[in-house]
Amino acid sequence: MSPQGKNHEYICSVEAAINEIGGKWKSLVLCSLKDGTLRFSEINHKLPDISQRMLTKTLRELEKDRIISRKVYPEVPPKVEYSLTSKGESVIPILDSLCEWGKKYGASEENWEE
Amino acid sequence: MSPQGKNHEYICSVEAAINEIGGKWKSLVLCSLKDGTLRFSEINHKLPDISQRMLTKTLRELEKDRIISRKVYPEVPPKVEYSLTSKGESVIPILDSLCEWGKKYGASEENWEE
DNA sequence: CCGTATCCCGAGAGATACTG
DNA sequence: CAGTATCTCTCGGGATACGG
Numbered sequence: 001m002s003p004q005g006k007n008h009e010y011i012c013s014v015e016a017a018i019n020e021i022g023g024k025w026k027s028l029v030l031c032s033l034k035d036g037t038l039r040f041s042e043i044n045h046k047l048p049d050i051s052q053r054m055l056t057k058t059l060r061e062l063e064k065d066r067i068i069s070r071k072v073y074p075e076v077p078p079k080v081e082y083s084l085t086s087k088g089e090s091v092i093p094i095l096d097s098l099c100e101w102g103k104k105y106g107a108s109e110e111n112w113e114e
Numbered sequence: 115m116s117p118q119g120k121n122h123e124y125i126c127s128v129e130a131a132i133n134e135i136g137g138k139w140k141s142l143v144l145c146s147l148k149d150g151t152l153r154f155s156e157i158n159h160k161l162p163d164i165s166q167r168m169l170t171k172t173l174r175e176l177e178k179d180r181i182i183s184r185k186v187y188p189e190v191p192p193k194v195e196y197s198l199t200s201k202g203e204s205v206i207p208i209l210d211s212l213c214e215w216g217k218k219y220g221a222s223e224e225n226w227e228e
Numbered sequence: 229c230c231g232t233a234t235c236c237c238g239a240g241a242g243a244t245a246c247t248g
Numbered sequence: 249c250a251g252t253a254t255c256t257c258t259c260g261g262g263a264t265a266c267g268g
Contacts, residue, residue, distance in 0.1 A: 011161065013216030014141040014209050020216070022136040024261070027128040040230055047125065051262065056231060066219075077229045078268085087219050094211045095128050101208060102127030102134070105180075105201050138241075154250050165242060170251060191249045192248085 020065045025058045034092045037083040134179050139172045151197040
């Protein structure tokens with residue numbers, strides 16, 4: 001995500017927002033973190049269909065955008081905890097709204113020709 | 115978008131919502147329609163960087179998901195108008211929130227290694 | 229336990245040209 | 249004006265295997 005990097009003029013800031021929370025997994029990872037800190041394996045457990053590779057990648061992107069924070073415990077075996085930053089907390093209500101919206105207009109009973 | 119089609123169990127409905135309004139252009143098209151009905155060329159004018167092909171594709175997907183409606187006037191030259199459905203109207207406040215969020219936490223002043 | 233490193237594929241997206 | 253039709257290519261995303 002955020003392919004444009006720094007110098008890109010957004011027509012509207014929704015674009016910026018979608019870049020940060022869009023994609024296949026970001027919103028789900030954020031939702032899974034909304035009840036508190038989780039370890040890597042715990043997120044993976046909540047999202048069984050995501051691969052380790054994609055989970056890592058998604059977490060790195062969210063971290064880079066300061067939406068989540070990553071805390072490493074220098075132990076053996078490794079322990080890493082992920083949690084929402086204040087920026088991350090602030091987007092949760094919006095994700096909740098989206099969730100409600102998605103539930104209300106179930107993306108499922110319409111038309112599909114294929 | 116919505117690659118899974120009908121039979122897909124969502125862990126959370128945010129996923130469904132992101133499928134319907136995510137992607138590079140959908141949110142921008144919806145925002146451009148929030149002040150009322152627009153013709154194809156008018157949307158294109160508001161979003162100069164979108165190609166005709168992508169605009170058509172985006173409009174078709176939004177129409178398929180019943181988020182916008184398409185009205186054709188049988189004239190020469192052709193006239194086609196796009197407007198939000200009630201479902202579309204209902205997602206605008208959420209897009210506005212996203213816009214505010216994106217503006218507040220400018221996706222621009224952080225770190226980039228590359 | 230928490231990741232990288234590779235390899236790979238298809239969808240998303242761009243450019244350009246053409247048409248009813 | 250409002251689209252198709254092609255052609256191309258990047259890159260998001262999946263599968264699998266390996267590493268500290």
